[in-house]
Amino acid sequence: MSIRYALLGLLAKQPQTGYDLFHTFKTQQIYYWSSTHSQVYKELGKMEEEHLTTHDIVYQEGSPNKKVYTITPDGERHLIEWMIHTKSKPAKIKDEFLIKTSAFHVISKEEAISLLHRMKAHNEMVVTGTGQWKEQTFQGKKPGYEQVGEYLTAEYGIRYAQMYVDWCDWAIKEIQSLPENTES
Amino acid sequence: MSIRYALLGLLAKQPQTGYDLFHTFKTQQIYYWSSTHSQVYKELGKMEEEHLTTHDIVYQEGSPNKKVYTITPDGERHLIEWMIHTKSKPAKIKDEFLIKTSAFHVISKEEAISLLHRMKAHNEMVVTGTGQWKEQTFQGKKPGYEQVGEYLTAEYGIRYAQMYVDWCDWAIKEIQSLPENTES
DNA sequence: CATCCCATGTAAAAAGTTACATGATTTG
DNA sequence: CAAATCATGTAACTTTTTACATGGGATG
Structure with a gap:
C-alpha cells in the first residue's frame, strides 16, 4: 500500500516507464525506499485500474516498445491527500x-x-x-x-x-x- | 531468514521469552529492526525445530506461564558464522x-x-x-x-x-x- | 469499568522477492 | 561471443502485517 506513494511521487515529477521507475529505486539516490521490477509493474497495473495513472505506448525501433505512465489529476490529489493528511509511519529499517x-x-x-x-x-x-x-x-x-x-x-x-x-x-x-x- | 539472526543476537545476551523479544523490537532502542509478535513466535518455533534454541517453561501464578528461550551452542555457532562470513546485505529502509x-x-x-x-x-x-x-x-x-x-x-x-x-x-x-x- | 500489561498462539491477507520467460541491440 | 542494457510481464515462494482468539490481574 505504500510503494504506491513512492511511485506516484516519482510520476508526479515526470511521466516514466516501469523500467525507469525500477531503476530509480535500484540505482538512483533512493536509499530510502527499495523495490523490485516485478512489484513495480504489478503496482502500476493496479493503479491504472484505480485511475491514478494512465499510460501511452511508445513504439520504438531497435528497443522494445514501452509504456510511459503518467499520473492523473486523481492520482495527484491522492498523493497530496496522503502527504498532508496521513501521518507518516515511523521508518522501517532493516539493517x-x-x-x-x-x-x-x-x-x-x-x-x-x-x-x-x-x-x-x-x-x-x-x-x-x-x-x-x-x-x-x-x-x-x-x-x-x-x-x-x-x-x-x-x-x-x-x-x-x-x-x-x-x-x-x-x-x-x-x-x-x-x-x-x-x-x- | 534474517529476523532469525536478530533473535539469535538478542538471545545470545540472555535467555528471554517471545514476549520480551517482541517488546525489545517494539520499544527498546532497536530502530534498526522491526517485527511483530506473530512473526517472533513463529520464528522461535522454527529455530527450535532446527535446534538453534531450546525453551524452559516457567510456571507463574497470577500471570500466564511463559516459555523462556535459550540459544544453543549450535545456535551460537550459526550466529557467529553469519556474523563473520556472510556479507551484510545493504540496509533496507522504508521511510x-x-x-x-x-x-x-x-x-x-x-x-x-x-x-x-x-x-x-x-x-x-x-x-x-x-x-x-x-x-x-x-x-x-x-x-x-x-x-x-x-x-x-x-x-x-x-x-x-x-x-x-x-x-x-x-x-x-x-x-x-x-x-x-x-x-x- | 475501561484500558493496559502480561503471555502465546493461529489464520488470512498483503507485500515483497526470486525465478522463469522472451528477445533485440549494444558494449567490451 | 559473453555480458550488459533495454523492456515487460507471470508464477511461485517467502516474508511481513493485520486480525482473530483467549484470559487473568493491575491501573486509573
Missing part, C-alpha cells in the same frame, strides 16, 4: 550490520573492528557517489522548487552515510579502548 | 517521510515546512529518549565487552536521530530561501 553490531560480544574485538572498517569504507563510497551525483545534477546552484525533492533527499543521503562513517570511526576507537572479555 | 520529501514540489512551501517541523520534533524526542536510556544504562561509564553491542547501537540511534534533526533544520532554511513555483 543487518547493526544486528551484527548488537551481537559483537560473541566475536573478538579484532573481528568486530574488521567488520567496522569494511562498513566504513562502504559508506565512504556512498558519500562520494551521492556527492558527485548532487554536484553533477545541481552544479553548486540551488534548485528550482520542482527539483527541491531530489535536492533535499540527496543531501539527506550524504548526511546519513557521513553519520555512518563517523560512527564507525568512533566505534572502532571505543572497542579498542575496552578490555576484551576473557570468559565465554 | 515514508523521505518519500513525502521527494514529492514536496506538489505541495506548498508552507505545508512542506510544517511537515519538516513535525518530523524535527519527533526526532528531538528520540534523541532525548535514547540519550536518557543510555545514561541510565551506562551512567557515563564504558560498558564491559558483553554490553558493547547495546552501547554502540544506542550511540548510533542518537546520532541517527540527531542527523535527522539537523537535516530538518537545514531543509527548512533551504526551502525558505527558494522561490515558490507559480506554475502548476
Whole structure:
C-alpha cells in the first residue's frame, strides 16, 4: 500500500516507464525506499485500474516498445491527500550490520573492528557517489522548487552515510579502548 | 531468514521469552529492526525445530506461564558464522517521510515546512529518549565487552536521530530561501 | 469499568522477492 | 561471443502485517 506513494511521487515529477521507475529505486539516490521490477509493474497495473495513472505506448525501433505512465489529476490529489493528511509511519529499517553490531560480544574485538572498517569504507563510497551525483545534477546552484525533492533527499543521503562513517570511526576507537572479555 | 539472526543476537545476551523479544523490537532502542509478535513466535518455533534454541517453561501464578528461550551452542555457532562470513546485505529502509520529501514540489512551501517541523520534533524526542536510556544504562561509564553491542547501537540511534534533526533544520532554511513555483 | 500489561498462539491477507520467460541491440 | 542494457510481464515462494482468539490481574 505504500510503494504506491513512492511511485506516484516519482510520476508526479515526470511521466516514466516501469523500467525507469525500477531503476530509480535500484540505482538512483533512493536509499530510502527499495523495490523490485516485478512489484513495480504489478503496482502500476493496479493503479491504472484505480485511475491514478494512465499510460501511452511508445513504439520504438531497435528497443522494445514501452509504456510511459503518467499520473492523473486523481492520482495527484491522492498523493497530496496522503502527504498532508496521513501521518507518516515511523521508518522501517532493516539493517543487518547493526544486528551484527548488537551481537559483537560473541566475536573478538579484532573481528568486530574488521567488520567496522569494511562498513566504513562502504559508506565512504556512498558519500562520494551521492556527492558527485548532487554536484553533477545541481552544479553548486540551488534548485528550482520542482527539483527541491531530489535536492533535499540527496543531501539527506550524504548526511546519513557521513553519520555512518563517523560512527564507525568512533566505534572502532571505543572497542579498542575496552578490555576484551576473557570468559565465554 | 534474517529476523532469525536478530533473535539469535538478542538471545545470545540472555535467555528471554517471545514476549520480551517482541517488546525489545517494539520499544527498546532497536530502530534498526522491526517485527511483530506473530512473526517472533513463529520464528522461535522454527529455530527450535532446527535446534538453534531450546525453551524452559516457567510456571507463574497470577500471570500466564511463559516459555523462556535459550540459544544453543549450535545456535551460537550459526550466529557467529553469519556474523563473520556472510556479507551484510545493504540496509533496507522504508521511510515514508523521505518519500513525502521527494514529492514536496506538489505541495506548498508552507505545508512542506510544517511537515519538516513535525518530523524535527519527533526526532528531538528520540534523541532525548535514547540519550536518557543510555545514561541510565551506562551512567557515563564504558560498558564491559558483553554490553558493547547495546552501547554502540544506542550511540548510533542518537546520532541517527540527531542527523535527522539537523537535516530538518537545514531543509527548512533551504526551502525558505527558494522561490515558490507559480506554475502548476 | 475501561484500558493496559502480561503471555502465546493461529489464520488470512498483503507485500515483497526470486525465478522463469522472451528477445533485440549494444558494449567490451 | 559473453555480458550488459533495454523492456515487460507471470508464477511461485517467502516474508511481513493485520486480525482473530483467549484470559487473568493491575491501573486509573
